[in-house]
Amino acid sequence: MTRTARKIDLDVDVLEAARARIAWTFDRFDRIYVSGPSGKDSSVMLHLAAAEARRRGRKLGVLYIDLEAQYKATIDHVREMFALYADVIEPHWIALPIHLRNAVSMTKPYWMCWDPAECVRWVRQPEPGSITDPSVFPFFRVGMEFEEFVEEFGDWYGGDEPAACLVGIRTDESLNRWRSIAKDRASRVDGKPWTARKGLQTCNVYPIYDWRTEDLWTFVAREGLPYNRIYDLMHAAGLTLHQMRICQPYGDDQRKGLDLFHVMEPETWARVVARVEGANAGALYCRESGNVLGNRKAELPDGHTWESYADLLLSSLPTHERDHFEDKIAVFLKWYMKRGYPDGIPDAADPKDEAARRVPSWRRIVKVILKNDRVCKGLSFSQQGSRKEQQEKYKDMMKRRRATWRVI
16 A cells, blocks of 8 residues: 655644754754755754754754855855854854766866865855865765765764754755655654654754745744845845745756856856856856757757757767766666567657656657756656765666667
């Protein structure tokens, strides 16, 4: 019998529920830290957690990973938050070389913030007092993935004790965020649906998982609390409450608003263009439909089928990127060969069925390549493990499989 998730109404409002969850965390764990605070969610998380820490006379760790090429307003806000709660927090402002996704370039699909080899091109200098010495963390290695660092930090922070990380993510932001909280019942702590075990002995706690965007801003306004002023600029630029997101702006989803960067902070943007390859092109074309970034629709060049166009695009990619996409496409083709398409998938199908991912086609493959959709969400793939050893293992496995499949 398949279990389905359902909403359960509580007899308290979301603010009281969040405070109760944070109180439970302080009762349950001696080592607690907050991840943030740069955006509205993580800032509200710190406001709530710091209030509980003050009430109990406890210390609270704060992890902020500085990704270098960020809004100046974000850095100003983090400084403000660290100063506001200096009496109760143990700050960990990280400025270390970490591997990050760059969805606006196919020649350099990743970039590394605070890369020592690129120090003359850094967007800004590390914050005074930030952690710039890799030896502080015995687990750190130059170029490790962002997700790896977050997981390893939790186990390091706890030492010999279990640690709790208070995370400000909400289920109404995206399906992926809902899944990250709801999918794994076995990892819950004490059966709490807003917890999940991570790493060796770290627990993620999501006290505001059921808040709406409107709840966040209502709380900030009523309490008169500081927030990242970049949201004011986003509002002035015409973004709705639900479109306002703060994270490294060169990722697969975040690049959609890259054109606003140079409008909101032109001085920062000038340095970003010189630092992150493809940033300027991404800003120019992030909202354009057509073949530049594969947004909404793609046009078939004269003399090509969608399959031959896919071959042309693949042949134009750097070797490492061509191999990556061909691995994904091979799995896609093989999967459908076993499910009604033994002689190959169609060149194109009904656009609505393609958009809903109900049918395969070479046009779907073309759009994935044009979008530089490295995860290949357009082919129904999900995010894989980010650790380098996992990626290398996957590459070796696919090399063996493709040698026997011979589908691409």
